[in-house]
Amino acid sequence: MAQFYPLRVTDVKRDTRDSVILTLAPPAGDEDAFNFIQGQYLTFRRTFDGEEMRRSYSICAGVNDGVLRVGIKKVDGGWFSSWANDELETGETIEAMAPMGNFHAALNPDEARHYLGFAGGSGITPMISLIKTVLDAEPHSKFTLIYGNRSTNAIMFREELEDLKNIHMGRFTVVHVLESEADIDLFSGRLTREKCDALFERWVDVCSADLAFICGPEPMMLGVSDALKAHGMDERAIKFELFASAQPGRAKKRAESASADGGAQTKATIVLDGAVRECDIDKGAQSVLEAALAADIDAPFACKAGVCSTCRAKIVEGEVDMEANYALEDYEVERGYILTCQSYPRTDKIVIDYDQ
Amino acid sequence: MNENTDITSYLAEGGKLSAPGNAPPRYRAELMRMMASFVDSELAGAAGFADCINMGPGVKERIAASRIVLEKHDHAERVLKIMGEFGANTDRYMQVHPWTERVAREEDVGAERRGGDMRLNVFWYPIENWADAVVMNVMMGKATIIQLEELARCSYQPLAEAFREILPRERRHMELGEEGLAGLRASDAGAVLASMDYWRPRVAASFGGRDSERFAMLKKLGLRHRTNADLLTEWDAAVDAVAKSLAA
Numbered sequence: 214m215a216q217f218y219p220l221r222v223t224d225v226k227r228d229t230r231d232s233v234i235l236t237l238a239p240p241a242g243d244e245d246a247f248n249f250i251q252g253q254y255l256t257f258r259r260t261f262d263g264e265e266m267r268r269s270y271s272i273c274a275g276v277n278d279g280v281l282r283v284g285i286k287k288v289d290g291g292w293f294s295s296w297a298n299d300e301l302e303t304g305e306t307i308e309a310m311a312p313m314g315n316f317h318a319a320l321n322p323d324e325a326r327h328y329l330g331f332a333g334g335s336g337i338t339p340m341i342s343l344i345k346t347v348l349d350a351e352p353h354s355k356f357t358l359i360y361g362n363r364s365t366n367a368i369m370f371r372e373e374l375e376d377l378k379n380i381h382m383g384r385f386t387v388v389h390v391l392e393s394e395a396d397i398d399l400f401s402g403r404l405t406r407e408k409c410d411a412l413f414e415r416w417v418d419v420c421s422a423d424l425a426f427i428c429g430p431e432p433m434m435l436g437v438s439d440a441l442k443a444h445g446m447d448e449r450a451i452k453f454e455l456f457a458s459a460q461p462g463r464a465k466k467r468a469e470s471a472s473a474d475g476g477a478q479t480k481a482t483i484v485l486d487g488a489v490r491e492c493d494i495d496k497g498a499q500s501v502l503e504a505a506l507a508a509d510i511d512a513p514f515a516c517k518a519g520v521c522s523t524c525r526a527k528i529v530e531g532e533v534d535m536e537a538n539y540a541l542e543d544y545e546v547e548r549g550y551i552l553t554c555q556s557y558p559r560t561d562k563i564v565i566d567y568d569q
Numbered sequence: 570m571n572e573n574t575d576i577t578s579y580l581a582e583g584g585k586l587s588a589p590g591n592a593p594p595r596y597r598a599e600l601m602r603m604m605a606s607f608v609d610s611e612l613a614g615a616a617g618f619a620d621c622i623n624m625g626p627g628v629k630e631r632i633a634a635s636r637i638v639l640e641k642h643d644h645a646e647r648v649l650k651i652m653g654e655f656g657a658n659t660d661r662y663m664q665v666h667p668w669t670e671r672v673a674r675e676e677d678v679g680a681e682r683r684g685g686d687m688r689l690n691v692f693w694y695p696i697e698n699w700a701d702a703v704v705m706n707v708m709m710g711k712a713t714i715i716q717l718e719e720l721a722r723c724s725y726q727p728l729a730e731a732f733r734e735i736l737p738r739e740r741r742h743m744e745l746g747e748e749g750l751a752g753l754r755a756s757d758a759g760a761v762l763a764s765m766d767y768w769r770p771r772v773a774a775s776f777g778g779r780d781s782e783r784f785a786m787l788k789k790l791g792l793r794h795r796t797n798a799d800l801l802t803e804w805d806a807a808v809d810a811v812a813k814s815l816a817a
């Protein structure tokens with residue numbers, strides 16, 4: 214089960230007009246839990262209006278920097294990012310899980326590799342961690358960063374990137390691609406397939422590169438990877454990290470439960486893959502999952518023992534008894550998530566949504 | 570589905586995911602099933618093979634069988650760890666199913682799943698003797714390699730990477746079987762051929778049916794690329810080659 218630790222905010226630094234960099238200190242005794250691998254992220258939780266929200270942000274520090282930092286860009290309508298940008302202050306605590314994520318490659322100090330990094334907007338945050346760590350741990354390797362932004366004042370970590378160029382002279386190159394303000398055509402526009410093709414033909418040698426890391430919005434990631442593959446890079450050498458855009462907004466309130474009563478059957482409405490289906494459930498005898506499968510509804514499941522969480526769904530209306538739950542966390546249960554393999558209806562009507 | 574439209578088309582166009590937070594519900598569900606099927610097959614397979622260690626005629630064979638049991642558990646653990654990142658309870662997982670349970674030798678499981686776990690059908694059949702263990706290991710080993718090569722291309726990058734690390738070791742397990750098979754050819758040819766006849770249709774069934782609608786959905790999610798029929802054809806050819814080498 215996920216464990217959260219209270220982290221103390223030791224610094225809040227404004228980086229651009231709409232982004233901040235938080236420096237965090239783990240609680241005494243739990244420092245080891247926050248030893249991270251380059252490119253990993255932290256998942257934070259905070260309660261807004263009585264509802265728990267979780268958000269993940271990439272760590273933007275090298276593994277040997279001796280500091281834990283995350284960069285948070287304000288998203289329109291994003292509760293967590295707005296709070297972090299507008300209200301959070303030094304000295305407060307914020308809860309986070311130990312670092313997670315797989316956006317990295319194993320380091321080898323003897324290797325002389327050429328890394329390519331492609332970042333779009335706040336996709337720079339894990340890249341900072343990768344760049345710093347790689348240049349530090351692999352003295353013969355070099356890193357080329359292609360970094361897309363709307364305009365100069367939207368560039369996160371601008372000064373820090375300049376510093377890195379000076380520290381690792383000749384081993385670190387940054388190419389800024391800006392939607393506006395760029396003087397040269399090649400460096401103007403968005404990081405699309407065509408833009409990458411042009412860069413690879415005239416500026417960046419893909420053949421000399423061993424690995425590529427891409428972090429940004431979906432269309433950019435597809436365009437960059439297509440261009441890399443077209444220029445001869447093996448698909449397995451391309452690492453993707455997609456962030457933020459797909460994280461759902463604020464969770465909806467759970468609908469009021471209908472009152473429990475004693476009929477023998479429950480009418481169930483099941484939402485799955487955008488389709489709405491109805492089925493009957495024998496109260497006390499059939500689980501929600503069993504009834505759905507009996508009605509030829511392609512409901513997901515694996516262990517049928519309340520352990521794996523594959524059959525997770527949200528109860529939108531009505532009530533169920535969950536016999537066993539070894540997988541869902543309290544906050545998920547509070548939000549109305551159930552394990553359908555373990556859930557037996559209590560009410561005459563229930564609405565179950567697998568799509569939430 | 571609306572908020573997932575972007576991510577669905579991203580996946581359909583070959584995009585990859587690397588964190589649970591980005592997985593839409595149907596994607597999460599299919600990925601979990603895929604992982605559970607692998608983990609359960611490794612656990613059930615290893616549990617069944619553990620009993621075969623003592624059937625090994627020599628120390629070398631017993632070391633090979635022990636290694637296979639050890640590494641299959643390790644492979645299960647690696648993938649279970651990824652399931653854990655999606656919320657599965659990894660501490661309890663081992664305890665919920667009777668991994669050593671088998672059906673009677675002549676019972677027909679077909680391509681169905683039995684009981685509570687997601688192991689492939691083939692891991693429901695009991696192994697009879699050392700020659701049978703070796704044959705099953707070669708035939709299912711060839712299937713595992715083909716199936717893992719397919720899954721190693723899947724759009725969930727941490728899983729694809731785990732499978733790429735697992736693949737050479739599973740290949741080695743199959744090769745250990747082939748070495749054993751070469752030894753049995755002279756001493757136990759009749760038993761080997763009988764076992765091949767027994768396992769061939771059962772392993773073939775592990776490739777699953779020809780549900781094209783389901784395949785289309787998995788393909789759109791980037792979780793599958795080649796059809797079951799395609800994989801099965803490749804396996805058939807590989808097994809024909811084994812049969813031919815035994816007859817030579």
